[in-house]
Every structure is written in C-alpha cells, then in structure tokens.
Amino acid sequence: MSAENTSKIISKFGGTSMGDATCMLRSAEVALQQKSSVVVVSATSGTTNDLILLGQVAEKGKKEDVQVILEKIKQRHLKIASDLNFKDDELSPLQSHLQELEDMARGILLLKDCSLKAKDALMSFGELLSSRLFVKAMSLVLQKNEQTNRHVFWFHAGDILITDNDFSKAKPQVQDMKEKALSLKGAINRSQTGKGDVYITQGFIGKSLDGFTTTLGRGGSDYSAALFAEALEADVLEIWTDVAGIATTDPRITNKAKGISEISFKEASEMAVFGAKVLHPATLLPAMREDIPVFVGSSFDINLGGTWVKRTVDFYPPVRALALRKNQVLLTLTTPEMLYTHGFLYMVFKIFNDHKVSVDSITTSEVSVAMTLDDSTLLNKSLMDELSRLGDLQVEEGLSLVSLIGNDLHKTSGLAKKIFETIPDINVRVICHGASKHNFCFLVDQTKDKEVVQRLHQKFIEEV
Ligand code: ADP
Ligand code: ASP
Numbered sequence: 001m002s003a004e005n006t007s008k009i010i011s012k013f014g015g016t017s018m019g020d021a022t023c024m025l026r027s028a029e030v031a032l033q034q035k036s037s038v039v040v041v042s043a044t045s046g047t048t049n050d051l052i053l054l055g056q057v058a059e060k061g062k063k064e065d066v067q068v069i070l071e072k073i074k075q076r077h078l079k080i081a082s083d084l085n086f087k088d089d090e091l092s093p094l095q096s097h098l099q100e101l102e103d104m105a106r107g108i109l110l111l112k113d114c115s116l117k118a119k120d121a122l123m124s125f126g127e128l129l130s131s132r133l134f135v136k137a138m139s140l141v142l143q144k145n146e147q148t149n150r151h152v153f154w155f156h157a158g159d160i161l162i163t164d165n166d167f168s169k170a171k172p173q174v175q176d177m178k179e180k181a182l183s184l185k186g187a188i189n190r191s192q193t194g195k196g197d198v199y200i201t202q203g204f205i206g207k208s209l210d211g212f213t214t215t216l217g218r219g220g221s222d223y224s225a226a227l228f229a230e231a232l233e234a235d236v237l238e239i240w241t242d243v244a245g246i247a248t249t250d251p252r253i254t255n256k257a258k259g260i261s262e263i264s265f266k267e268a269s270e271m272a273v274f275g276a277k278v279l280h281p282a283t284l285l286p287a288m289r290e291d292i293p294v295f296v297g298s299s300f301d302i303n304l305g306g307t308w309v310k311r312t313v314d315f316y317p318p319v320r321a322l323a324l325r326k327n328q329v330l331l332t333l334t335t336p337e338m339l340y341t342h343g344f345l346y347m348v349f350k351i352f353n354d355h356k357v358s359v360d361s362i363t364t365s366e367v368s369v370a371m372t373l374d375d376s377t378l379l380n381k382s383l384m385d386e387l388s389r390l391g392d393l394q395v396e397e398g399l400s401l402v403s404l405i406g407n408d409l410h411k412t413s414g415l416a417k418k419i420f421e422t423i424p425d426i427n428v429r430v431i432c433h434g435a436s437k438h439n440f441c442f443l444v445d446q447t448k449d450k451e452v453v454q455r456l457h458q459k460f461i462e463e464v
C-alpha cells in the first residue's frame with residue numbers, strides 16, 4: 001500500500017499490534033513507512049480485560065485479587081518499558097498513570113462501588129499506558145531511521161474526542177471534536193507528508209464536555225481512529241491489526257477464508273454490525289460522512305497487503321462474505337391485542353428506546369413479534385419486566401446470527417433455495433431478508449454456527 005499521493009494519514013494499531021516491545025517497534029516502523037501523522041493505539045492485548053476484572057474484584061472487596069491484578073498490569077508495562085530502554089526520567093508519565101490506577105482501584109475497594117463512570121476511568125488506563133510506551137517506540141524508530149528532526153508528541157484523546165456522558169457507550173460530539181481538532185489540524189497541514197511531527201494518542205477513550213473520562217464501548221479504538229480522521233480531515237484512515245485485511249469470513253472459522261482486496265463502505269459496515277470483529281461496528285460512519293478511504297492490514301507483515309474500504313469499488317459480487325454474531329437471544333412477544341389494532345409495535349419499541357437497547361432484526365405476524373438481540377439484554381431486568389407486561393414473552397437463548405453479506409441480495413433469485421439446500425439438516429429460526437440489499441441473515445443454534453458458516457462459505461465463496 002502506498003501513501004505517495006496522499007497527505008494526511010491516521011493509523012490505528014490494535015491490542016495485538018501493541019502486545020510487547022517487539023510488536024510496538026514493528027508497528028512504529030509501519031507508521032513511519034506509511035507516513036502517519038497521527039497514531040491511535042489500543043491497550044496492550046489483554047489489559048482492558050484485566051482492568052474490567054480489576055473493577056469487579058475491587059467492587060466485591062477482594063483486596064488480594066486487586067493486588068494481584070494491579071501487579072500483573074504493572075509488570076507487563078514495566079517489562080515493555082525496560083525492553084524499550086526507557087531512561088529513568090522517561091518513566092515518570094508511566095509511573096504516574098500506574099499510581100493513579102492503584103489509587104482508583106483502592107477507592108473502588110473502599111467504597112465497594114464501581115459505577116459505569118468509575119469503570120470508564122479505570123479502563124482508560126490501558127490505552128494511557130500503551131500510548132506512553134508507544135511514544136518511546138516511535139522515537140526509537142525515528143532515531144534508527146535518522147529522522148531525529150521529527151518530534152513525537154503524546155496527547156490525551158479526550159482533548160479532541162469529546163463525547164456525551166453516557167459512560168461505557170459514550171456518543172461522540174462531532175462538532176465539538178472538529179473545533180477541538182483545529183490547532184492539531186493546522187500543525188499537520190503545515191508539515192510535509194512524512195516529514196512532520198508524529199502525534200500519538202489513545203483509542204477507545206474520550207472526555208465528556210464536563211471533563212470526565214468516557215469510553216466508546218469494547219473494541220472502540222477503530223471508531224476513535226475514524227473519528228480523529230473525520231475531525232482532522234484525513235486523506236486515509238489505516239486500521240492495523242493481526243490479519244491482512246478483511247476476509248470472506250473470520251479466518252478463525254475456516255482457513256479457506258480469502259482476503260478481500262476492495263469492499264464498499266456499505267458492505268463492510270454490514271459485516272461489522274453483523275459480527276465481523278475486525279472492525280468496530282461504528283468505524284465506518286465517520287469515514288463515510290467524510291468519504292475517507294480506509295485500509296485494513298496486518299502490522300505483523302505489511303507486505304501481505306490488505307483491504308481497501310471505499311465508497312465505490314470495481315466489483316460488486318452478490319455474496320462477498322459471511323459474518324457470524326454469537327450470543328444472540330430471540331424474544332417472541334405474543335398477544336391477541338395485536339390483532340386489528342395499531343400502536344402495539346410502537347409500545348414495544350418505545351420500551352427498547354427508553355432502555356437504549358438496539359434490536360438487531362425483527363419479524364412480525366398478526367399476533368406476535370420476534371426480535372433478536374445480544375444476550376446481555378436478559379440482564380436488563382426492568383426492560384424484560386416491561387416487555388412481559390405487554391403479552392406472553394418467550395425467550396430462546398444460545399443462538400447465533402449467520403449473515404451473508406453482498407449486493408442486491410433482495411433481488412437475487414434462488415438465493416434462499418441455495419442457502420437452505422446447503423444446510424437442510426439445520427434448524428433455522430428467524431430469517432431476515434429484504435430489509436437490506438446487502439444482507440440476508442438467519443438464526444441458528446449456537447452449537448451449529450461454525451459448521452453453517454463453513455458450509456455456506458464453501459458453497460458461496462470457494463465454489464464460485
Ligand atoms: P485489534 O485488536 O487489532 O482491534 P481484533 O481482534 O479486534 O483486533 O480484530 C481482528 C480479528 O477479527 C482477527 O484476528 C479475526 O479473527 C477477526 N475477524 C472476524 N471476522 C473477520 C473477517 N471477516 N476478516 C478478518 N478478520 C476477522
Ligand atoms: N482496549 C479496548 C478493548 O479492548 C478498545 C480496543 O482495543 O479497541 O475493548
């Protein structure tokens with residue numbers, strides 16, 4: 001991938017690309033080669049999970065467990081610092097984050113209370129720590145390449161990434177972000193591509209207008225990078241991960257998954273929303289608004305190529321890829337009151353709206369409505385109670401949503417026949433077809449989901 005004709009590149013490196021000192025140095029080399037102006041980094045792999053666990057054990061008052069997890073996080077980051085030859089005076093930002101983290105964990109331990117607000121503040125340390133380490137990795141790589149006239153700056157993502165205060169799933173405030181980004185944008189614009197300073201910041205985290213730390217939801221660093229790209233009017237957004245781009249399905253499901261060289265924004269968004277973890281579901285929204293091409297590639301081997309996600313592409317196959325979204329539940333609400341009356345669906349969706357829960361797909365009959373959702377919804381007791389008051393509520397758990405993603409699927413004759421002939425022995429629950437020209441999806445039992453994807457992949461991708 002060449003950045004020759006472009007000028008402003010924002011590059012994001014995920015958790016595995018930040019895994020240890022070697023990964024960080026390799027990622028910094030990629031940033032140098034790609035002429036990145038802004039680098040957005042995730043926490044080192046596993047750290048966000050550790051921080052979530054830390055909050056949970058602290059809230060339960062488990063003092064020893066808190067100590068063990070704090071120590072694990074500390075050692076992981078200090079080991080990387082030592083491998084990157086941090087000098088004593090360079091360690092102080094890292095040390096103060098570690099100290100703040102420890103103080104916060106103690107606070108939660110004492111109060112036995114970890115609100116979503118506290119949890120966001122706790123989780124932010126993953127990205128804060130990794131970004132401090134990455135500053136050093138980037139400086140070492142610039143030195144090695146005799147580019148010491150270029151400086152590496154660190155900034156808190158929340159200086160630009162402004163959100164509302166819906167902790168744990170904060171919504172970015174795009175207009176505020178654009179204003180906050182002006183001076184950085186000016187500085188980048190004044191420098192020549194690949195010759196100017198490099199700015200390092202964190203993915204996943206932001207700040208509310210009143211200055212509290214927020215997060216965008218798990219896997220949100222991709223979304224952060226896209227929001228920075230939008231606010232800074234970047235020419236290209238790069239997402240560097242552990243696979244060489246977007247494949248026809250998750251390579252962990254089948255080793256026959258093939259790399260996709262080009263895909264449209266709409267198809268890639270549909271893949272992300274319907275379970276392809278390679279991109280956070282909201283990533284492409286800012287890129288689409290500003291028409292910024294997105295490249296997805298492997299920081300482990302840049303020569304493997306990757307995927308360009310763009311508004312228009314050369315080729316629009318009917319079936320491009322398959323996605324799998326696990327941990328789904330099917331809620332079926334039945335009431336004779338639906339017959340010949342209006343307003344029932346309004347009442348159902350008002351409840352979801354009030355609880356800020358999104359429904360993935362729905363089907364209705366005269367007297368019932370069936371909806372698929374993430375199984376975490378079941379934990380929301382008041383939502384479930386309110387739904388139950390509307391009629392008889394049936395809950396089926398242990399399901400997965402399988403999607404075929406492509407183009408003009410709503411007009412492709414014989415598609416359903418071909419799909420279900422491939423899996424005649426599988427019980428299919430709800431089918432959704434027609435609402436999107438890019439998606440045909442259905443629910444299957446979780447125990448059969450991989451097999452279903454493998455068989456459909458063979459039929460629709462390998463045999464074509
Ligand atoms: P990062 O930490 O870099 O954000 P993620 O683990 O979030 O990385 O996303 C990369 C992973 O996404 C890959 O390792 C791969 O298993 C998974 N994945 C799921 N669907 C796809 C797909 N269609 N193409 C490529 N990777 C996919
Ligand atoms: N570190 C965060 C997470 O693990 C965000 C990210 O990696 O994208 O969810």
Ligand code: MG
Binds near residue numbers: 219222277278279280
């Ligand atoms: Mg990710």
